Amino acid sequence: MKTKQSIGVNALVExxxxxxxxxxxxxxxxxxxxxxRAHQKIxxxxxxNYLPEVSISHMIETESxxxxxxxxxxxxxxxxxxxxxxxxxxxxxxxxQIISTENPLHWGQLKTYGYLCAIENDLEHIGTRLTxxxxxxxxxxxxxxxxxxxxxxxxxxxxxxxxxKWAEAxxxxxxxxxxxxxxLEFPFKTYRSGQRRMAxxxxxxxxxxxxLIIQAATGIGKTIGVIFPATKAMVDGFxxxxxxxxxxxxxxxxxxTALGALRKKGLKIKSITLTAKDKICFRPQSxxxxxxxxYAKGFYDRLGSGLEEIFQQDDFTRGAVExxxxxxxxxxxxxxxxxxxxxxCIICDYNYAFDPRVSxxxxxxxxxxxxxxxxxxxxxxxxxSRAMYSSEIRKQAxxxxxxxxxxxxxxxxxxxxxxxxWLIKARKNVRPPEMSLWKKKLRMxxxxx
Numbered sequence: 001m002k003t004k005q006s007i008g009v010n011a012l013v014e015x016x017x018x019x020x021x022x023x024x025x026x027x028x029x030x031x032x033x034x035x036x037r038a039h040q041k042i043x044x045x046x047x048x049n050y051l052p053e054v055s056i057s058h059m060i061e062t063e064s065x066x067x068x069x070x071x072x073x074x075x076x077x078x079x080x081x082x083x084x085x086x087x088x089x090x091x092x093x094x095x096x097q098i099i100s101t102e103n104p105l106h107w108g109q110l111k112t113y114g115y116l117c118a119i120e121n122d123l124e125h126i127g128t129r130l131t132x133x134x135x136x137x138x139x140x141x142x143x144x145x146x147x148x149x150x151x152x153x154x155x156x157x158x159x160x161x162x163x164x165k166w167a168e169a170x171x172x173x174x175x176x177x178x179x180x181x182x183x184l185e186f187p188f189k190t191y192r193s194g195q196r197r198m199a200x201x202x203x204x205x206x207x208x209x210x211x212l213i214i215q216a217a218t219g220i221g222k223t224i225g226v227i228f229p230a231t232k233a234m235v236d237g238f239x240x241x242x243x244x245x246x247x248x249x250x251x252x253x254x255x256x257t258a259l260g261a262l263r264k265k266g267l268k269i270k271s272i273t274l275t276a277k278d279k280i281c282f283r284p285q286s287x288x289x290x291x292x293x294x295y296a297k298g299f300y301d302r303l304g305s306g307l308e309e310i311f312q313q314d315d316f317t318r319g320a321v322e323x324x325x326x327x328x329x330x331x332x333x334x335x336x337x338x339x340x341x342x343x344x345c346i347i348c349d350y351n352y353a354f355d356p357r358v359s360x361x362x363x364x365x366x367x368x369x370x371x372x373x374x375x376x377x378x379x380x381x382x383x384x385s386r387a388m389y390s391s392e393i394r395k396q397a398x399x400x401x402x403x404x405x406x407x408x409x410x411x412x413x414x415x416x417x418x419x420x421x422w423l424i425k426a427r428k429n430v431r432p433p434e435m436s437l438w439k440k441k442l443r444m445x446x447x448x449x
Contacts, residue, residue: 004065008070034090084126179268198216200229202230241372274349303338
């Protein structure tokens with residue numbers, strides 16, 4: 001039986017075409033929202049026959065696997081010159097700096113989309129447009145190229161042929177995983193009271209793509225009671241990846257312990273525990289740039305070796321990630337995010353799934369995957385979500401920064417003084433927080449899971 005794999009266009013291109021240093025273009029939550037609005041603004045300015053957000057996929061079949069490559073084209077339209085697809089990129093950097101050299105990732109994505117679109121619509125040629133939008137100035141630059149089907153086919157086949165070696169290795173691991181799950185038994189002699197019913201409910205919920213809220217007494221064994229049926233659902237094709245989301249370190253430890261118990265029974269599954277960047281970083285005082293950090297310099301040139309070695313084991317704990325990252329001189333946080341792409345179970349904090357500023361966008365940008373979210377102590381998510389979707393300004397931080405700039409940057413110092421004056425006025429108009437009626441009702445009726 002052939003195994004199935006799926007990968008997004010962006011992930012495929014990034015896996016193969018990235019090289020050199022790890023670089024971060026800082027885009028805060030405000031700019032992230034601006035980026036979304038910029039996409040929408042550009043799309044609305046296009047002709048009436050312009051189709052935004054066009055989903056597309058293509059399957060490649062080998063002797064042992066079915067590889068599905070999918071993604072979403074920012075825009076597609078046709079005119080007298082033929083079909084054109086568009087990729088929109090937002091940036092905070094100067095556009096002259098951006099377009100001075102050809103970006104292999106951006107054009108790689110566009111050419112891959114071009115091939116998928118051309119093969120789906122039986123096209124001999126296709127136009128491509130790479131549009132850059134500068135968030136702070138609103139400046140727009142468009143780069144255009146027309147590619148023949150033959151050119152795109154060569155590019156795509158070379159891309160896929162290079163990827164298939166890695167994909168075949170992952171496929172082999174998946175077959176080993178599936179065989180181990182088929183033989184897997186519950187790790188304890190008997191189920192505790194209510195535990196079997198809970199496990200059956202979890203399996204049915206995953207199978208039917210439904211939500212399930214579980215309220216159970218402490219000590220019943222909820223963690224193993226949900227992870228065990230989830231692995232069974234994985235081998236039956238009802239889920240591709242398990243996210244175990246928790247707000248506490250004890251929750252992460254419980255999930256690791258449950259997986260450890262299943263591994264003792266023969267389970268072969270890849271799992272990773274994600275650790276916050278500020279806790280795992282080797283150089284917390286340095287910027288994530290090859291100019292300042294040796295673990296960022298040449299990151300992508302060494303990443304392949306780091307991935308290949310660690311995949312000899314199954315449990316990517318914090319210690320394992322740090323050891324391998326140190327050996328290959330890789331940024332441990334970015335290394336863990338790369339590993340997460342290829343693991344079966346991800347143990348992490350709520351914010352990696354729900355916080356729009358730090359969520360794992362590489363997983364959630366394409367909505368064609370079947371993921372299972374297991375939310376430990378879900379009642380905590382209410383308060384956490386308020387923090388995720390709220391903003392705050394701390395006046396003291398502004399004053400501390402202003403004091404440092406008084407002599408070196410007097411103009412900025414004066415501007416920050418005006419901001420401080422505005423904050424003083426604004427504070428007078430802010431009411432002290434009161435517990436509203438709906439909050440009181442929520443606290444009385446909501447029960448922990």
